[in-house]
Amino acid sequence: MNVRLSRLRRPLAALFAAAAAGLALLALRPAPPPSVRVLAAARDLPAGRTLTPSDLRPVNLPPGSVPSGALRSRAAGRVLAGPMRRGEPLTDARVVGAALLRGYGSGTVATPVRMADAxxxxLLHPGDHIDVLTTQAPSDPLEATQQQGPARIVVSSVPVVAVPPPDEDGPQEEGALIVLATDRAQAAALAGAGAPLSLTITTL
Structure with a gap:
C-alpha cells in the first residue's frame, strides 16, 4: 500500500502544481474592458422601414463610443427616418418620433405633406431642404384641361425629416408622403394650400 502511495505522490504533486499555476494565471488575467450593449443594424436598412427583430442585433461598445440616444431595447415596430448601414448603432434620432425634431429649435413641428410627383x-433623403409649390387652378373651368395656373411657393427651404415608403396595404393614392420640419405658420400654410395633387417640389 505504501509503495502504491509513493508511486502516486509525484504525479499528484505535479497535477496540483499545474492546477495552482492555472488558477494563478486566471487571477492575473485582466478583467474585460467595460462595455455597453446597444442595438445596431443587422443589415443595410432603407429609410421608412418598419423595424423587425431580425433587422437589429445587439453589439457591445466601449462607453465612450456609445452615441447619444442609443437604443438598447424595444425598437421593433418603429419606423426608420433615414437609411442605416449594417453595424450602425440605432439612436432615437434615426426613428420617426419626437427626436426627429431635435436640434430644430422650439416651435418646430413635424408636418406630413403629400407631394404630387412620387x-x-x-429622390429625397432626410436632411434635404426643399421648396414646396402649389399650382393654382384656372378660374375658367374650360381652361382646366388646357393649362395650369401660375405656381406659388407655399414654404421655402424647409428640411425633410422623413420619407415614409408607400403603404402597400393601405388605400392607393396618387403622389407620395413626406414629413417636413416646419413652424406652425408654415404647417398651416401647407394645410391650406389646396388639393395634395397640386403640390410640386424643388430641391435646393
Whole structure:
C-alpha cells in the first residue's frame, strides 16, 4: 500500500502544481474592458422601414463610443427616418418620433405633406431642404384641361425629416408622403394650400 502511495505522490504533486499555476494565471488575467450593449443594424436598412427583430442585433461598445440616444431595447415596430448601414448603432434620432425634431429649435413641428410627383419624392433623403409649390387652378373651368395656373411657393427651404415608403396595404393614392420640419405658420400654410395633387417640389 505504501509503495502504491509513493508511486502516486509525484504525479499528484505535479497535477496540483499545474492546477495552482492555472488558477494563478486566471487571477492575473485582466478583467474585460467595460462595455455597453446597444442595438445596431443587422443589415443595410432603407429609410421608412418598419423595424423587425431580425433587422437589429445587439453589439457591445466601449462607453465612450456609445452615441447619444442609443437604443438598447424595444425598437421593433418603429419606423426608420433615414437609411442605416449594417453595424450602425440605432439612436432615437434615426426613428420617426419626437427626436426627429431635435436640434430644430422650439416651435418646430413635424408636418406630413403629400407631394404630387412620387418619382421626384423618391429622390429625397432626410436632411434635404426643399421648396414646396402649389399650382393654382384656372378660374375658367374650360381652361382646366388646357393649362395650369401660375405656381406659388407655399414654404421655402424647409428640411425633410422623413420619407415614409408607400403603404402597400393601405388605400392607393396618387403622389407620395413626406414629413417636413416646419413652424406652425408654415404647417398651416401647407394645410391650406389646396388639393395634395397640386403640390410640386424643388430641391435646393
Amino acid at each position: 418619382d421626384a419624392t423618391r
